[in-house]
Amino acid sequence: MGSVLVFIDVPSLPLPRAARELLGLAASLGEPVVASPQPLSEETAAELGRHGVGALYEPAKPLPDVLVAAKAAFLAEAVRAAGPAAVLLGNGFEDREVAARVGIKLGSGVITDAVAVAPDLSVTKSVLAGSFTSTCRVETGVPIITVKANSVEPVEPAEAGSGTVPERSLVTVPEIGPAAVVTERSEKRVSGRPELSEARVIVAGGRGVDGDFGPLEELADLLGGAVGASRAATDAGWIEHSAQVGQTGKTVSPQLYISAGISGAIQQKAGMQTAKVIVAVNKDSDAPVFEIADFGVVGDLFSVLPQAAEEIRRRRA
Numbered sequence: 001m002g003s004v005l006v007f008i009d010v011p012s013l014p015l016p017r018a019a020r021e022l023l024g025l026a027a028s029l030g031e032p033v034v035a036s037p038q039p040l041s042e043e044t045a046a047e048l049g050r051h052g053v054g055a056l057y058e059p060a061k062p063l064p065d066v067l068v069a070a071k072a073a074f075l076a077e078a079v080r081a082a083g084p085a086a087v088l089l090g091n092g093f094e095d096r097e098v099a100a101r102v103g104i105k106l107g108s109g110v111i112t113d114a115v116a117v118a119p120d121l122s123v124t125k126s127v128l129a130g131s132f133t134s135t136c137r138v139e140t141g142v143p144i145i146t147v148k149a150n151s152v153e154p155v156e157p158a159e160a161g162s163g164t165v166p167e168r169s170l171v172t173v174p175e176i177g178p179a180a181v182v183t184e185r186s187e188k189r190v191s192g193r194p195e196l197s198e199a200r201v202i203v204a205g206g207r208g209v210d211g212d213f214g215p216l217e218e219l220a221d222l223l224g225g226a227v228g229a230s231r232a233a234t235d236a237g238w239i240e241h242s243a244q245v246g247q248t249g250k251t252v253s254p255q256l257y258i259s260a261g262i263s264g265a266i267q268q269k270a271g272m273q274t275a276k277v278i279v280a281v282n283k284d285s286d287a288p289v290f291e292i293a294d295f296g297v298v299g300d301l302f303s304v305l306p307q308a309a310e311e312i313r314r315r316r317a
């Protein structure tokens, strides 16, 4: 197979795990090349080289400050320039919108929610709220595939100073038509925790936390995880909406999902049941969450979570 183009928006250093996962998958399919909608520093380009990237595509001029339209216009041109066998993106809202727009521009098939891609480019994806796994393949145009975080192993970098510096190409992006313009930005409060959709560990709380996410935050920090929530908790205003997991929130696939004080409604399961290991803490032994839990604790989360945190600290001491 030829090259596989990975779309990496804002490649910060060190390269985030989600980007390294896409590069690892690309390397298993062909030669990884990267399209970045922002010009990259020499240092970042060299770092991508250490991760096996042979070529880089960047916009010839800074993209206009519109929502995803400009990124999609750029990626479509980068695909035309690179002629890859496939295009890989992350599976967040924005990446999926970029994928859809590029699919229309190129007349290509798009597959979202991928959890694996085989060398023949058949894609395994999780569908119907994670209750089925399906295998599909793009038959028209260059396959455009968005891949769920934590589904594949990240690529490990070559030793410092080794690896080839990627060849850089500038892509001319055509004028985009009327598009929504960004008029104001405000900095997101930094929690120091990983991004929810990329986290390997998530501790999520529901109505049962009764407004107090303290024990969940403590456990999440000990495990290097993110804090998630059910819609009941976000609607109550106990935690920001971006923490919501489920049908109308984020879809997550961590290695470990600790569900505390969440009943396990179908709309919550839709966002988290592909987690590798699910641990449920609920004081109602009939709560539906226990149907999908690998480990269940029937008990009060305000007693169970601090005990778990204490035990982790004791073992680490």
Ligand SMILES: Cc1cc2nc3c(=O)[nH]c(=O)nc-3n(C[C@H](O)[C@H](O)[C@H](O)COP(=O)(O)OP(=O)(O)OC[C@H]3O[C@@H](n4cnc5c(N)ncnc54)[C@H](O)[C@@H]3O)c2cc1C
Pocket (backbone or CB within 6 Å): 205, 206, 207, 208, 209, 229, 230, 231, 232, 233, 244, 245, 246, 247, 248, 249, 250, 260, 261, 262, 263, 264, 265, 266, 267, 268, 271, 281, 282, 283, 284, 287, 299, 300, 301, 302
């Ligand atoms: C169109 C639509 C979209 C939706 N999208 C989403 C979505 O994206 N995500 C989502 O989560 N929901 C979503 N919902 C809402 C969903 O149907 C449920 O109402 C919601 O998930 C319930 O949240 P919960 O489990 O936190 O609350 P509840 O169902 O009230 O459950 C609270 C649980 O906490 C337990 N509990 C209480 N106190 C304690 C304690 N001290 N210790 C341990 N356990 C305790 C109780 O036994 C109970 O099981 C959606 C609904 C609709 C109609």
